[in-house]
Amino acid sequence: MGGIAGLFHPATPKPVDPARLRRMLATQAHRGPGGEGVWTAPGVALGSNRPAGVAALRTEASLTVVHDGAILNAAALRRALEADGVGFESEDDAELLLAGWRRWGPALPEHIDGEVALALYDAGRGLLFLSRDRIGAKPLHLAELSDGSIAFASELKGLLAHPLLRRMPDITAVEDYLAYGYVPDDACLVAGVAKLPAAHRLTIARGRPIVGPERWWRWEGGARLKGPAAEVAGQWGDLLRRAVRSRMIGADGALLSGDADSAAVVALMAEASPRAIRTLGLGPAAAPIARRFATDHSDAPRFDPGPDDAELLAVLFDEPFADPRAVADFAGADAARDTMAVALLGTGGALTMAEGERHRRLVRGERLRALLHIRVRQPLFTRLGAIWPDAGGRSRLEALALEGAEAYARHLAITPRLWRERLFTPAARQALNGHRAEQRYVDAMAAAPASHPLDRALHADLAIALPAQWLTRADRSAMAAGLEARLPLLDHRLLQCSARLPLALRRGGAAGSDVMGRALASYLPAEALRRPADDGWRAPAGDLAAALGGATLLAETGWFDPVALTMMVEAHRGGAADHGATLWQLLVLEQALRRLFP
Template sequence: MCGIAGIFHLDTPKPVDPARVKQMLDALAHRGPDGEGVWTAPGVGLGQNRLAIIDLATGQQPMHSADGRLTVVFNGEIYNYRELRVDMETWGAEFRTQSDTEVILHGWRRWGPACLDHFTGMFAFALFDADQQCLFMARDRLGVKPLFFTELPDGAVLFGSELKALLAHPRLRRSPDLSAVEDFLGLGYVPDDACIVAGVKKLPAGHHMTLRRNHRLPEPQRWWDIAFPADARGSAKDLEHQLTDYMRMAVRSRMVSDVPLGAFLSGGVDSSSVVALMAEASRSAVETCSIGFDQPDLDETSHARLVAERFATHHRERVVSPDDFGLIDTLVHHFDEPFADASALPMYRVCELARERVTVALSGDGADEALAGYRRHRFFVAENRARGMFGNQMSGRVFGALGRAYPKADWAPRPLRAKSTFQALAQSPEEAYARAIGFTAPEIRARLFTPEATRALGGHRAEARIEAAMRNAPATDWLGRAQYADMTVWMPGDILTKVDRMSMAVGLEAREPLLDHKLLAFEASLPQPMRLRGGQGKWLMKHAMRRYLPEDILYRPKMGFVTPISAWFRGPLAGEADRIARGAALANTGWFRPEELSRIANEHRTGRADHGRLLWQLLMLDKSLTRLFGA
């Protein structure tokens, strides 16, 4: 795991100043505290900060082929590198290191861009081929590892693991992208196809691109996609065995490490399953860690402790206060772009705790998206059944009228909060799901923006990409379409961004075995009742894990990291709410109505409404704009 950065000249191969690359690397020092390397040649410069995980002695980067033709910088891990190495040696490849990085060099020489199909892992890398005078950049299937890039006016292309690496280059012009602000307000993060800094892009998950001399900057090319064919056949018991085998192989492949390794353990189904399979494969006790809270209704440590005792792990836990808002500026620094998922706060703390003992930690991320484990999936399937009973046109008329007439009742018990359900039923499935997965509703954003900002957006909507993903999804049912949007929009934009930035902030490598692409392909082939049955998400996984885990772990309500942000803005962060109301950086942009910002802050402070999530989002946006643009 590391941070990578570099410069490539598309036109004249001008000399690259190593100090420029070094300056970009310095911004990524937290990602790789174990070493640094810079290499330059006419028209190209590559650099890497190293977090040493595999081959501590000879795995330094940038790494060159024996003949000097190829040079690569690489962030991530190739989990099947040992098997690839054996295959490569049979056709004459000679290895000089024990590193997984070296298989990228030999893979490119043999297969070119098709080498990606042979790699199992998480990665973002840039490879320079001196013979072809090209720079090949690639990102892993799911987007576990990030890669930003931009073209300067002089034809130089900058790339780096985080936005801050590009911002370290003095010739990058900084101006905010209003459409990315709309995306952030609508989704809670800036998605893979956007960036808060105008002109900067992210190489999308499952894409590659080849930069060539005397050619324009190309469009990224997709090399991998997930499909939900729901065509698996076999009894539930047979499918259980297959699922367990795929999970077992995914976990074991991610336990390869030359440094101490452990796992996050929340006590939920996913992390508990990973720990169970790690314990099965390990001769020594697994290192596990959990974060607890000093509020009983938010604390899951008793469940984590139960799993730790069951598998005799070396377990550590730390109780922290949910009032951990002192990390706000740390979050803003590490995310660069505004990021509204408040679970980043406890995520940082659990990474911090893990790093005290281990350098690599396995997480349980991915199962909810792959196997329909979120409550929104259950609601979506139920809503679609209702739509099927009435038909689309009748649903729009009947439920649209009910949605307009029914009072908003956030204070009421959940069964009585029908307004949002009626509104969802009045929409198409993709419109309803885009709203369900969103953060701030379109009508609220419409009130926030000034008329000038609305005109400048030109009809751009944050939800449009989710709707398009669902319409174009390679899936045979609506649940698969929703899950496809989860995997291609939500997962890289929110979940994986959070895990990458918070783990890298403390020099920890996080691995997600439940995002193994072979495991995902199998799960996506399962018929809908094997994913979601009787209102129970992850149905087959829970059945498969009964031999490992007790029922009160498998079937307890899902919690996740919770932070009391609404209470913060009526207490210790009330001053921040007032600052937002008075304007701060947000008002200086000219994008937001000052009277609307003031209304939101005042209603929340006086208890007339709960705008806690929106205030948190506005605070993150305000601080990010100030840091990036001095707004």
């Protein structure tokens, strides 16, 4: 748990005002309610938001480091370094990171097991080193300021606190957001702001040109696991058990939604703990799981997001983030504030094992595509799709006329491509210069080192949706409530194993026949392993059309055609079409614009 921020002058060591860094850290105070640490030297300033009792900033001779997150293999690393003659004064991760830098230099992140973002200044070499963990669980935003300095912060709001940050919107990020419901990691609504990609490091040496980030770890699926299903499931289960146990160190309990993933995490926590683990229920399905494992259980108050919560999402995420489940996540994390500081969550199973409705539809579509040549399939299903379109602007029949990657990308769109084209003004479409959100997924699937369409979709999901949607949602919702979230189902070793599973062991069939059902059959009943078919989100209930009526900034941007927007609102209000998801997206965008560009 924590946050980091800093300033660096790459050309000449100009003086740095520590008050500016403190203002950046103050906006991230929720990430480290124990206080802040600030260190400055000519041309550089590093700071951390830290929990009480945690030293997240440390200086030794010419080295200074700040970090966000926990090193899960800290004990093993400490023993390895001690064997090389290194002595330690404390158990602090910050001291361990400095010792690791002396031993391994820029290869340091490769030795860390955990979800850690870090910034290290080496005065002897005159360089700033930044790194982000393998899966991107811990965020890190970067920008070049108008005076030529480099600013970084865990959250965008940290950068926004600096007066020299230029605030201009990027229309391509709006296109991405309307498609996905979030802004991908390789984009930002504030032009000029970048996010250090997951599993990347960046070295900025004073007086030298800045070279782009370097990837230090690559997710690769590899060949399918072979052997009896029970044996493969056992391997997967052992990795999940290891992931849970490593994240239990220093944890206070778990947030239990009652779905298969959180039930699996609680089951393995109960196995490893000599006493009753603490759980907080996030829904009615949690109580039976809590009783089964005799946890120290309490239930969070039920919370249903509504139109008024669009502003809360803008506060939590800075950039527009449309998934209303994040509001309920925050409410649950906030309910745990008095009893937990670190909790395990069962986030990510459906995505990382390619077992959601999006994946099942892809597989079904590919089977049909294989039966008909594209010269027959394309005109046939294009015509049928035009005859039987749906009111939302998408058609399953028309999707069969497309190649699988394009159909998959369009299926993921919250606001369909047709309606995005209608809503944007000619000026906005010109500014987009041909950019369309779906191409990101098409390119990622084409570049995937895999042949099966499901594996290619998984590769794209892990590169795009995992860091920008699932991990961002978990991090911001928990951090805003002062809770550190740990995610064992997203352990990088488990991810690689999940990607190599035989298709028959991925979920989607009978409950208990998949890898989790086989691995945890002795822990959980079949009914606890069932998953709802729909893995998407729905717009909150309420009069979204009325709520959007006060959106003035959307009109002022010149991005949206008022006639098309009025048609959409009236069709939704009259029941001719369900545009609730798009109206909710626009409402959240309005609130984000108010905060980002006051």
